[in-house]
Amino acid sequence: MTQSMNQGTTESETQATPLITVTDAARWFDVSAPWLERVISRKPRTILKAVDGVSFTINRGETLALVGESGCGKSTIARLLVGLYDLTRGEILIEGQSIRTLQGAKGKALRKRLQMIFQDPFASLNPRWRVGRIIAEPLDAHTQMTRVEQLVRVDELLRQVGLDPADKSRYPHQFSGGQRQRISIARALAVNPDFLVCDEPTSALDVSVQAQVLNIMKDLQRELGLTYLFISHNLAVVHHVADRVGVMYLGRIVEIADRDTLFADPKHPYTRMLLSAIPDIEGSGRARTPVAGEVPNPLNPPSGCTFHPRCPFVREQCRHEAPERIIFKGVEVACHGVAQGWPMLVN
Amino acid sequence: MMEALKHFWQSDLAWSWRHSTVAVISTFIFVLMMVAAFGAPLIAPHNPFDLATINLLDALKPPAWNSEGQAIFPLGTDSQGRDLLSAMMYGTRVSLMIGMASVALSMLVGIVLGLVAGYAGGRIDAFIMRVADVQLSFPAILIALLIDGVARAVVPRELHEHIAIPVLVGAIALAGWPQYARTVRGSTLVEKNREYVQAARVIGISSPVIMFRHVLPNVMGPVLVLATVHLATAIITEATLSFLGVGVPPTEPSLGTLIRIGNDFLFSGEWWITIFPGLALVLLVLSVNLLGDWLRDALNPRLS
Amino acid sequence: MAPILELDNLSVEFPTRHGTLKALDNVSFSISPGEVVGVVGESGAGKSLTGAAIIGLLEPPGRVSGGQILLEGRRIDQLNNDQMRLIRGRQIGAVFQDPLTSLNPLYTVGQQITETILAHLSLTPNQALIRAIELLEATGIPAARERINHYPHQFSGGMRQRVVIALALAAEPKLIVADEPTTALDVSIQAQIIELLKRLCREQGTAVMLITHDMGVIAETADRVVVMYAGRVIEVGAVQDVIHHPQHPYTVGLMGSIPSMVAHQKRLTQIDGTMPRLNAIPSGCAFNPRCERAMSICRTERPELMAAGASQAACWLHHESHKAYV
Numbered sequence: 001m002t003q004s005m006n007q008g009t010t011e012s013e014t015q016a017t018p019l020i021t022v023t024d025a026a027r028w029f030d031v032s033a034p035w036l037e038r039v040i041s042r043k044p045r046t047i048l049k050a051v052d053g054v055s056f057t058i059n060r061g062e063t064l065a066l067v068g069e070s071g072c073g074k075s076t077i078a079r080l081l082v083g084l085y086d087l088t089r090g091e092i093l094i095e096g097q098s099i100r101t102l103q104g105a106k107g108k109a110l111r112k113r114l115q116m117i118f119q120d121p122f123a124s125l126n127p128r129w130r131v132g133r134i135i136a137e138p139l140d141a142h143t144q145m146t147r148v149e150q151l152v153r154v155d156e157l158l159r160q161v162g163l164d165p166a167d168k169s170r171y172p173h174q175f176s177g178g179q180r181q182r183i184s185i186a187r188a189l190a191v192n193p194d195f196l197v198c199d200e201p202t203s204a205l206d207v208s209v210q211a212q213v214l215n216i217m218k219d220l221q222r223e224l225g226l227t228y229l230f231i232s233h234n235l236a237v238v239h240h241v242a243d244r245v246g247v248m249y250l251g252r253i254v255e256i257a258d259r260d261t262l263f264a265d266p267k268h269p270y271t272r273m274l275l276s277a278i279p280d281i282e283g284s285g286r287a288r289t290p291v292a293g294e295v296p297n298p299l300n301p302p303s304g305c306t307f308h309p310r311c312p313f314v315r316e317q318c319r320h321e322a323p324e325r326i327i328f329k330g331v332e333v334a335c336h337g338v339a340q341g342w343p344m345l346v347n
Numbered sequence: 348m349m350e351a352l353k354h355f356w357q358s359d360l361a362w363s364w365r366h367s368t369v370a371v372i373s374t375f376i377f378v379l380m381m382v383a384a385f386g387a388p389l390i391a392p393h394n395p396f397d398l399a400t401i402n403l404l405d406a407l408k409p410p411a412w413n414s415e416g417q418a419i420f421p422l423g424t425d426s427q428g429r430d431l432l433s434a435m436m437y438g439t440r441v442s443l444m445i446g447m448a449s450v451a452l453s454m455l456v457g458i459v460l461g462l463v464a465g466y467a468g469g470r471i472d473a474f475i476m477r478v479a480d481v482q483l484s485f486p487a488i489l490i491a492l493l494i495d496g497v498a499r500a501v502v503p504r505e506l507h508e509h510i511a512i513p514v515l516v517g518a519i520a521l522a523g524w525p526q527y528a529r530t531v532r533g534s535t536l537v538e539k540n541r542e543y544v545q546a547a548r549v550i551g552i553s554s555p556v557i558m559f560r561h562v563l564p565n566v567m568g569p570v571l572v573l574a575t576v577h578l579a580t581a582i583i584t585e586a587t588l589s590f591l592g593v594g595v596p597p598t599e600p601s602l603g604t605l606i607r608i609g610n611d612f613l614f615s616g617e618w619w620i621t622i623f624p625g626l627a628l629v630l631l632v633l634s635v636n637l638l639g640d641w642l643r644d645a646l647n648p649r650l651s
Numbered sequence: 652m653a654p655i656l657e658l659d660n661l662s663v664e665f666p667t668r669h670g671t672l673k674a675l676d677n678v679s680f681s682i683s684p685g686e687v688v689g690v691v692g693e694s695g696a697g698k699s700l701t702g703a704a705i706i707g708l709l710e711p712p713g714r715v716s717g718g719q720i721l722l723e724g725r726r727i728d729q730l731n732n733d734q735m736r737l738i739r740g741r742q743i744g745a746v747f748q749d750p751l752t753s754l755n756p757l758y759t760v761g762q763q764i765t766e767t768i769l770a771h772l773s774l775t776p777n778q779a780l781i782r783a784i785e786l787l788e789a790t791g792i793p794a795a796r797e798r799i800n801h802y803p804h805q806f807s808g809g810m811r812q813r814v815v816i817a818l819a820l821a822a823e824p825k826l827i828v829a830d831e832p833t834t835a836l837d838v839s840i841q842a843q844i845i846e847l848l849k850r851l852c853r854e855q856g857t858a859v860m861l862i863t864h865d866m867g868v869i870a871e872t873a874d875r876v877v878v879m880y881a882g883r884v885i886e887v888g889a890v891q892d893v894i895h896h897p898q899h900p901y902t903v904g905l906m907g908s909i910p911s912m913v914a915h916q917k918r919l920t921q922i923d924g925t926m927p928r929l930n931a932i933p934s935g936c937a938f939n940p941r942c943e944r945a946m947s948i949c950r951t952e953r954p955e956l957m958a959a960g961a962s963q964a965a966c967w968l969h970h971e972s973h974k975a976y977v
Contacts, residue, residue, distance in 0.1 A: 069837035069838060069839060070837055079545075082549045083548075084545055084549060107551070108551060111550070111551040114549070116545075116546065116549045118542040118545065119542070123543060124541075124542035124543050124546055125546075126543040126561055126565070127565065128564040128565055129561075129564075142550075176925045177694075179925075184546075187546070206693035206694055206864065207905060207909055208693060208905055208908045208921070208922045209693075209925070211907075211908030211920060211921050212921050214910070214919055215918050215919055218918070235838075236910040236911065236912050237910050239911070239912045240910035240911070240916060240919065263912060263913075273839060274838060274839065276842075277838050277839040277842040278842075278867065279841075279845070279867030279868050279870055280867070280870065281866060281867050281909065282912075282913055291842045291843055294807050294808075294809050294810070294837075294839075294840060295839075362668065
C-alpha cells in the first residue's frame, strides 16, 4: 500500500520546507450591480475583498486552525487552497509547486495531494449516487484501478472510518449527519492525499457525534501522517485539534501562535475578545474583556486597522494606519499596540 | 428486477398514487388509450386505410345504438365510409406519437441548454436565456405555424408528405424547449453551489462530466412534471395544427384531422364524426393533465 | 412559590402512514417565576417540540396526546387557536432562532412592537410608542428614536435578535420560550445577546425556558437544566450539579464529548451509535443500547426520574436496589 510513502517523512518535525506556504494571498469578488444599473445611477464598482493579504505556512503533519467569525474570509482561504477559487493576488505553494498549476497538465498530480472536507454533511454527498460510487470517484479520476480493485479500496476506506463495507450500496439519505461526514472523509482519503482542508467539518453535528468525528480525524492523522488546515468558529474544538492557531478578521490574519500560547496568553485585542466571548463551562474564572459591537460589513471595512471601531485600546494611529505583522514573543501579531508596547496589552 | 418493483410499490410515490382516486382513474384511462392507440393494427375492428375494404355506400352511418346504425360500425362512419372507431384508434396513435416525440425532443434540447446555461453562467447563460425569452413571447402555435410554413416553402412539393410529420414534431418541440431550459437552469444554479459539486471539482472532474453525471440527476424532478403537462399541450397543438390543415397529411389522420373533417358535417346532422374524436381528445388530454397535477403534488416534499 | 409553568406527563404524537410516532413521551418538569431553565439535548431529542407544544404551535398532524401543560395552574394544552392567541405575547413570549424570519419584512420595527403592545396592554397608541422606544433602548439599540422607524432588513443579525427580544418582552409576559436564540449568531454577538436576555429577564422577573444544544450557553445563563433524549427527560438538576456531577450515563457521555478549552485531551469521550429514530425507540430505557452500564432491567423497564445525587435522573443505576452498583 502506498500509505507508508507518506509516513516516511513525518519523522522530522523541523522540516526545512513547510508543506504549504501562503504568501500575501488575496481573493476579491466583484459584486457590483449589473452594468446598466451602474451607468444609470453612477455607482462605482463594488469589490468584496474576502481575503486581502494573508500569509502563513503549514508544516507537514501538523494541524493549523483558522478561526474567525462570519465574513472573516476563512472559508474563502479554504477554497483558495484547493483551487476552487483563483488567486487575485499572491501565491500558494504546495511543497514548492504553485497552486496556479492546478489547471494545467501538472495539475492532476497536484490535485491528488489536496482534498477537502465540507461543512454540510447533507450537501457534500450527491443524493442520487450510492456511497460506493461517491467514494470511488477520486479513484476513477486519478488512478487506473479496475472496478474490482476499486471495490477493495472502497471497503478498506469504509472500515478505516468506522463504517461497514456493506454501506457502499446505500444512499446518503440513509445515514446520519455524523456518518455522512465519515463518508466524506473516506472519499477525501481515497487517493492518499497529503493535505486535507477541513471547512467547519463538525459545525453542523451534534456534540456527541462531533466527538466521534474529531476522534477519527485525529486517529487518521496519526496513522497516515496527514496535514490539516482546520477551519472553525468554535474555539473549544480548535483547542482540541490544533497545533497552531490563526485568528482572522475581515480578510486578514491578526494573530498566529501555538495553540497553548494563544489560549493562555492572547496578544491581539480581537483574540482576547473572542476568547472571553465563549461561554465558560468549566468556570475557570478567566479574565474577560467586554465584548463590543458587531462585525462590520465586509463590503465597507473600516479604515486603518479594521478592528479599530471595536477595540478597547484604540488610539488615533489605529484609525489611519493598518498595522504590519510583527513577531512578538514567538507569536505573529498585527497590532500597533503590541508592536509599540502599550500598557494593558503587553505585560 | 422484482426487487426494484417491490421496492417501488412500497415507496411514498406509489402509496400516494394508490390513495389518489384521480391519479388511479387517470392512469387507467391513459393506459387504456395507449393500448387502443398502439394496438390499433391488431385490435381495431377495421382498417380505415385499406381502400379495398372501404365502401362509399357505408358513408355517414350513425353510431350503432341509433336506429339506422350497424353493429359493425360501433361509432358510425365518416364521409368516406371509414369506421370511426378504427379511425379514432389510429388517430390517437398518430396524436400520441407526435406528442411524445415532440416532448422527448423538447426535453433533450431544453435540458441540455438549461444545464449549460446554468452551469456556465455569464454570457453563455445570458445568450441562451435571451433566445428563450424572445421565443416565449411568441405563442407556441404561431411558432409551429412559422416553422411549418418555412418548411413547406423550402421543401419541394413531392416531399411534403414525407417530411410533414418530422417537421411537425420539430415545430412543436422547438416551441416547447424554453420551459425546460428555464426550469433546469434554475435548479442548476442552485445545485452548482452545493458542496457535492464543489467536492467533485476539488477531485478534478471536468465540467461536462459534473454537469451530466452530478447535476443532471438532481434537477430532473420538476422536469418530469413539466413533461406530463407538456404532453397534453403538444397533443392539443398538433390537433390544432391539423384542424387548421397544416398538421399531419390527410393520409394519416390524427384526432385533430378527424375533428376537422367532421366539423363540416356538424350542422347537417352527422354529429358523431366530430364529437367522438373530440371527446377522445378531451379524455386523453384531461387524463394526462390530471396525472401531471398529481405527480407535481406527490413530488412536492412540503405537502404531506 | 407556585410554578409559572408546569409540564405534567406531556406526550406528543405524530400519526403517519407508517404508524404513530411518539415524539414526546411523558415529559415532566416545571419552571418557577423568574427562573431560567435550560432544556438541552441533541437533534431529535424533542426540545424544540416541547417549546412548540407550550406555545401552541405544534405543526399538524402533531398533537398533544397525553398529559397537561399548566400555566400558572391553568391548563393551556386544550385551548383552541383563538384562546391561545390571547396567551401568546401576554403570558408567554417567544424568541426563535432565525431573526430574519421572525420579523415581518414589510413592517417597521416600531409598527410590529406597538402592534403587540396594543393587542395585549390597554395603552393609548402614543403610550405604546413611547414604551416601544424604551424597549429598544433597553435592548441596547443605539438611536432608538430614529431606528424605531426602520425596517428589519436595515438591522444587522445581532440587532435584529435584540428587536425580537424587545418584541417578546413588549407585553410583559411571565415566561419567555427561547428556541436556540443565539445559534445563528457569531460568537461575540452570542455573548451580548445572552447577557441581554439574562439582564432583562432578571429586571422584569420573567422566567425563561432556554432551548439549546449548546451546553456553554446553558452554563452561563440557566439556573436549572433539563436534559432530553429521544423525546424523554432523562436528567433534571441545578446547572452546576448537572455539568460537574452528571448522573445519567448519557449526560456523562455528553459532558465528556465537549472539548475543553483548558485541559489537553487525547481523545474526547465518545458515545457509540446515534440517538434512535422515533420509529425505532428501544424498549425499556431509550438509551440502553448505547449505555456501557446497561443492566438487564434497562432493556425491559423504562425508568422514571428518581433522586440521583443532587439532581434527578431517569436511570435504574440510581434506584435504591441498584445503588450498590453505582
